Amino acid sequence: MLPEYFDFYCRTRIVAGPGLAAGFGNELGRLGGSRAFIVTDRVVRDLGLLDPVVRSLAVGGLDVVGTFDDIPPNSGFGVVMQGVEACRTAGGDILIAIGGGSVLDTAKGMNIVLCLGGDIADYQGFGLINEPLRPLVAVPTTAGTGSEVTAYAVIRDDATRSKQSLVSPYLAADLAVLDPELTLGLPPALTASTGMDALTHAVEAYLSTNSKPISDGLALHACRIIARWLPAAVSSGDDLEARYQMLTASCVAGMAFSAAMVGCVHALAHALGGLFHVPHGLANALLLAGGMEYNLPAVEERLADLAAAFGVGPTGERSRDAAAAIRFVRELVARVGLPSCLREAGVPEDGLEEAAETACIDAAIYTNPREATPEELLEVLRKAF
Amino acid sequence: MAFFKDAAELYECIGGFFKEAAKDPDMGPKIRESKLIITFEYSAPDSRITVDAKNPAAPGDFFTIITGPTDLTPDVRMSMSADIAHRFWFGKVNLVQALAKGEMKAQGPIPSILKLLPAIKPAYELYPEYLKKIGKADKLI
Structure with missing residues (x-):
């Protein structure tokens, strides 16, 4: 059957290799931004998985100005807004998300509000985010969500106890760093x-x-x-x-x-x-x-x-x-x-x-x-x- | 050439059809149940229709239709060209594709929007009938 139409889009540059979390600094220059704000969770932090990433950020000439690690599994709109506040206070201008799907999707939600203002709940829908957001680097520590390259952020609306989808091609990370060593544990x-x-x-x-x-x-x-x-x-x-x-x-x-x-x-x-x-x-x-x-x-x-x-x-x-x-x-x-x-x-x-x-x-x-x-x-x- | 020459004609066709739907015993109660205020913002011609299923409606109606500007704050806002809207009510628009192409934009809780889709299915047959009834058979596609 001849389809009437199809489209395909993937805006993310993907780099992959063992040990790459410590070695992607030279990828950062083209993204813009100099004040890195890390989005992660406590498990990732306690496992020491941030350390190699922080080394890459230093090589790339980025200062780490803050970290938000208070992200539970099945993150919600409230968590996103807390992260936004933390990033604004720290003055971050490039987001570095390190973790599983909940962390990556929270960072995507934060990125929307940081760039476009308002409340995360305002962006439920389709076709509402039509401009590039600030640079986002995604470093997945689980092999499952694929969130680093997707146009979606699925975040829980605490008020309705339902998962809500935020959709835009601009939600996908600018750079995805796939380092299998981060998943060994x-x-x-x-x-x-x-x-x-x-x-x-x-x-x-x-x-x-x-x-x-x-x-x-x-x-x-x-x-x-x-x-x-x-x-x-x-x-x-x-x-x-x-x-x-x-x-x-x-x-x-x-x-x-x-x-x-x-x-x-x-x-x-x-x-x-x-x-x-x-x-x-x-x-x-x-x-x-x-x-x-x-x-x-x-x-x-x-x-x-x-x-x-x-x-x-x-x-x-x-x-x-x-x-x-x-x-x-x-x-x-x-x-x-x-x-x-x-x-x-x-x-x-x-x-x-x-x-x-x-x-x-x-x-x-x-x-x-x-x-x-x-x-x-x-x-x-x-x-x- | 655009389907509607001006906002008045769009209000007569789509707005009038919505007003009929407000009395429809099949669609009406399901839309009323949503308790939503939905605004359809159209371009070419610029126009706006609001479906108010939240506030009390006139006797015999399940919800209220407002054509043109209103002070009501919508729960869901759908934006599209008037031509896409016209084709939509014939059941000739693939919603996923239209959203992907940017022909339609939707703001608001997606589940609330999706919940209404089964409710409005009868409209795809009723809209052409309505156009014929009001002497607008030239708009059939």
């Missing part, structure tokens, strides 16, 4: 859940109604890498090659879903994160196979393609390949040692209905290959419970 459970997050980005981007040729290629490649390397990254946390591959895959999947968007698995994961603080990657992991199964009637051929990317196809029979892809994901979740159901993740059974209702009005649901009703999503949740 990630415990197996976090490696597994963040890796499954990356896989969910890739799978949902490929199944999305907004998929396009470029995102398709990226998504399938990310699936190939993750299928091959996630088990090794989980079981042998010091396997630098596995860490490198997963960090790369997360970034590639980020580019894919930034262009193609996602679907019902993310909509449900956002709902469970907003309502019950279920970690995003874990929620995605527990729902991905069920979401694929739910979408099977609409995207059997695409699911069959995934079987080939996962290395469990093709058999020559489309329905068998599609089933194999779903089975592969289910087995992968078990293989990397994650909980097997939402109940084990702390989701209350009497909260499933509210989660399904909330997911039905999440932005992610709009590009799901099937038009989902609350009843259908409730069924997906019940099966995963």
Whole structure:
């Protein structure tokens, strides 16, 4: 079928390599800014992961004028505004975000308000941020969100207990530094859940109604890498090659879903994160196979393609390949040692209905290959419970 | 050539259709339930229609339609050209693409906007019928 239109955009310069966190100083000159403000969390700080980055900043001629590290998982609008205040007080003019998705998305939210003023809640919507923001360097310490290259910041609205998406191509970092050494200390459970997050980005981007040729290629490649390397990254946390591959895959999947968007698995994961603080990657992991199964009637051929990317196809029979892809994901979740159901993740059974209702009005649901009703999503949740 | 020659014609077509929708027993209650004030800002011709589902409506209406300027502060603001708006109500605009292309902008809580999409689906059939009814069949696409 000849598409009427597609677009693809990625504004981020990506540099990758072991030890690069201490060696990207020469990349900073072209970005502008001289007063670096670090956005991170306490775990990253306590692990000493800031140290190599600070060395790079010094080489690049930047002064570190302040650090904001009070960022919880599933960060909220209130946290963003606290970070804005801290950065304004310190006089930072370039943001350096070091951490997982919550940190990176908080930095993106801060960047909006620092440049455009007002309150972060004012920027919910589409097409509202149409100019470059101040320079942002993203140094991911988990291999999952791909936030360093995406046009989204997903941040919790504390008032409505829901995840809100802020969208603009200008949200993606100017520079992403992928250093697998920063992820060596990630415990197996976090490696597994963040890796499954990356896989969910890739799978949902490929199944999305907004998929396009470029995102398709990226998504399938990310699936190939993750299928091959996630088990090794989980079981042998010091396997630098596995860490490198997963960090790369997360970034590639980020580019894919930034262009193609996602679907019902993310909509449900956002709902469970907003309502019950279920970690995003874990929620995605527990729902991905069920979401694929739910979408099977609409995207059997695409699911069959995934079987080939996962290395469990093709058999020559489309329905068998599609089933194999779903089975592969289910087995992968078990293989990397994650909980097997939402109940084990702390989701209350009497909260499933509210989660399904909330997911039905999440932005992610709009590009799901099937038009989902609350009843259908409730069924997906019940099966995963 | 633009679909509408001036704001008055847009208000007659889209504004008039919204006023019919305000009485519609299918769409009306669902939009009322949103308790939102939504402003549609159009260009070419410059014009503005506000749907007020928050404040009390006139008897027989589920919500109020205001054409032109108003002091109400919207919860959701949608901006687009009048031509895109016209095509939208025929169900001929891919929302994701329109947003990606910058043909539409949306300000406000995205879930609130998405929640309304199923509610307004009947409009895609009713809008052409309405145009025929008011003698504007030349606007059909």
